[in-house]
Amino acid sequence: MIQTSLRRLALATVVASACTTVFAQSADYSKLGTTLTPMGAEKAGNAAGTIPAWDGGLSKPPAGFDANKGYLDPFANEKPLFTVTAANMEQYKDKLAPGQMELMKRFPTFKMVVYPSHRTAAYRADIYKYAKEEAGSIKLAEGGNGILNLKKSNVPFPIPTEGVQVIWNHIMRDLGGSIHRISADFPVQTNGSYTLGKREETIAFASYMNDPEPNRIFYYMNKTLAPANAAGEVALVHEPLNQVQEPRLAWQYNPGQRRVIRAPELAYDSPGIGADGLRTNDDFNAFNGAPDRYNWKLIGKKEMFIAYNNYKLTSKDLKYSQILGQSHVNQDLVRYEPHRVWVVEGTLKPGARHIYSKRVFYIDEDSWTILHGDQYDSRGGLWRVREVFGVQLYNAPTFAQAGEVIYDLQARRYLVNALTNEEKPVEFGTKYSVADFSTAALRRVGR
Structure with missing residues (x-):
């Protein structure tokens, strides 16, 4: 009996020691910039050769680039490798998310045209510098609902060990320092x-x-330009870094009343502005805001077909009507590639309220961008499927989106966000001050 107990104790000690060793290896920050990219991705390609090694990405515009004419596609002459449809998706199911397969089952014209993989994600040198300098010192706040000890990094957890850390990497990821854009949204009916x-x-x-307030991730101003019945409404958000210490600060300007009011409802699962009930406020940008209503489980990494290098979708020659189809966007315009992604499953905490009982996100290892999401209703049924059309915006440089779409499987409608084809070029890197995001500035923008 004593010998058996000793053997069990010895085995437990070996297992514990092995786990400790694995954790220590996974948190070896000296690997950043060597075997790992500066963002924490595996620098090497995969064994099959279908995912290449990261060689620095695409950080400079090609010759002849003119923002007014749109992005030049460095892969325009490539031919597809194959196309995934409902007829052959079982052959590729290990590279697909449940939501992608469901879209192919429901809509016979939904397909995924797969091209060679290019790891184009690249950022400014200071993004890499701060990611490495601050790695290991940044901690999660109580319950994971915030970040402590962060100074300048946009990648708080380049070597994550928890699901919520991956979510924070997505929330914090750089988008060119600052962005100013006009974009179009389309709720599409059945x-x-x-x-x-x-x-x-x-x-x-x-x-x-140069002058941010303490405890801030970013400042955000949104003015509605269309449709006419909502034009002039403006929302302002100050997003806290530690949301245990301070929840999201939000205000709205109502053009009818000509006054600014606090808007604490601009968060979580309240209906998104201009979305016709097809997205929540925390659906915007794939996921945003406080992560505290979910338990986030880190499932691990997988190889997957995701929408990547979608330069064709950014074309200024495209009209919005050419992108929008009856049941889904024009899939001939969407480029899919094999890439490695982190898989994180968020399950609603007991007693917490949200319309989604579960959210499963697939996050690009090179950019920490959520590029696919499956979201489930209170009965556990797959409800809304999200696709983000990733693209490397080499003039910033940053990895962002050519647009995103949410398919509502129950309503059989969908919502497209963030299209800029018929708009002025997106502006990156303008230096703003806190005064540009004051309530006085909100009032001026509204008027």
Whole structure:
């Protein structure tokens, strides 16, 4: 009996020692910039050769680039490797998310055209510098609902060990320091009809500003330009870094009343502005805001077909009507590639309220961008499927989106966000001050 207990104790000690060793290896920050990229991705390609090694990405515009004419596609002459449809998806199911397979089952015209993989994600040198300098010193706040000890880094957890850390990497990821853009949104009905929504957005990351307030990730201003019945509404958000210490600060300007009011409802699962009930506020940008209502489980990494290098979708020659189909976007315009992604499953905490009982996100290892999401209703049924059309915006440089879409499987409608084909070029890198995101500035923008 004693010998058996001793053997069990010895085995437990070996297992514990092995786990400790694995954790120590996974948290070896000296690997950043060597065997790992500066962002924490595996620098090497995969064994099959279908995913290449990262060689620095695409950080400079090609010759002849003119922002007014749109992005030049460095892969325009490539031919597809194959196309995944409902007829052959079982052959590729290990590289697909449940939501992708469900879309192919429900809509016979939904397909995924797969091209060779290119790891183009690249950022400014200071993004890499701060990611390595601060790695290991940044900690999660109580319950994972915030970050402590962060100074300038946009990648708080380049070698994550918890699901919520991956979510924070997505929330914090750099988008060019600051962005100013006009973009179009389209809620598409079951018969293919749609209403144009248009917004003017400005976002400035605190790490890129000279005078940010303490405890800030970014500042965000959104002015509705269309449809006419909502034009002139403006929302302002100050996003805290530690949301245990301070929840999201939000205000709205109502053009009818000509006054600024606090808007604490601009968070979680309240209906998103201009979305016709097809997304929540925390659906925007794939996921945003406080992560505290979910338990986030780190499932691990997998190889997957995701929408990547979608330069074709950014073309200024495209009209919005060419992108929007009846049941889904024009899949001939969407480019899929094999890439490695982190898989994180968020399950609603007991007693917490949200319309989604579970969310499963697939996050690009090179950019920490959520590029696919499956979201489930209160009965556990797959409800909304999200696709983000990733693209490397080499003039910033940053990895962002050519647009994103949410398919509502129950309503059989979908919502497209963040299209810029018929708009002015997106502006990156403007230096903003806190005064640009004050309530007085909100009032001025509204008027």
